Amino acid sequence: xxxxxxxxxxxxxxAGLPGGRPVLVLVGGAAGMDRAELEALELVLRGLxxxxxxxxxxxxxxxxxxxxxxxxxRARAAEGGRxxxxxxxxxxxxGGAFEPNHTHQLLVPGDTWGDEVPWIADVADVxxxxxxxxxxxxxxxxxxxxxxxxxxxxxxxLVVLRGSGRTADAxxxxxxxxxxxxxxSPLTTVLGPDELRPHFxxxxxxxx
Numbered sequence: 001x002x003x004x005x006x007x008x009x010x011x012x013x014x015a016g017l018p019g020g021r022p023v024l025v026l027v028g029g030a031a032g033m034d035r036a037e038l039e040a041l042e043l044v045l046r047g048l049x050x051x052x053x054x055x056x057x058x059x060x061x062x063x064x065x066x067x068x069x070x071x072x073x074r075a076r077a078a079e080g081g082r083x084x085x086x087x088x089x090x091x092x093x094x095g096g097a098f099e100p101n102h103t104h105q106l107l108v109p110g111d112t113w114g115d116e117v118p119w120i121a122d123v124a125d126v127x128x129x130x131x132x133x134x135x136x137x138x139x140x141x142x143x144x145x146x147x148x149x150x151x152x153x154x155x156x157x158l159v160v161l162r163g164s165g166r167t168a169d170a171x172x173x174x175x176x177x178x179x180x181x182x183x184x185s186p187l188t189t190v191l192g193p194d195e196l197r198p199h200f201x202x203x204x205x206x207x208x
């Protein structure tokens with residue numbers, strides 16, 4: 001799948017993206033996740049593939065072949081998932097590896113890691129339209145705080161995966177002022193791995 005370059009938010013509606021479908025935004029750890037963490041996350045995500053297909057959902061992430069993006073791509077492939085998987089990466093990522101199981105790939109302006117963050121939020125809005133959407137935050141570094149804040153700014157519910165490390169666990173325990181502000185939002189829910197599926201069953205039910 002070739003990357004489609006978009007340079008303005010107006011172009012998103014012409015980028016051939018699916019629309020009017022429930023959306024799961026996946027954000028979090030990239031290079032900072034070790035092999036054991038990635039293998040554990042892939043198992044968790046494999047347990048969600050059938051549900052995402054049943055709900056007609058779309059997943060949006062950063063698209064590169066690392067961290068949570070690698071985990072969801074491999075989980076989808078392993079379980080024979082059919083849901084669209086949209087990667088959104090800034091131009092700084094050119095020259096790196098892109099996760100091969102993504103079905104749609106957008107390249108957006110940006111020469112710094114993290115420049116894709118507001119675009120991911122906008123893509124999720126365009127794809128979901130009136131349908132429900134939420135963000136799953138796993139592990140993560142400094143950029144993941146920005147992802148969380150953009151999700152909340154877009155009025156998108158945020159699910160933080162407890163025990164997945166770093167940013168996720170900082171938010172889960174309200175480790176500092178920034179983490180506390182995210183954790184205490186009425187849109188934020190902190191869950192363990194076994195709690196994800198029933199929560200997503202409720203939150204990703206398509207509107208009539």
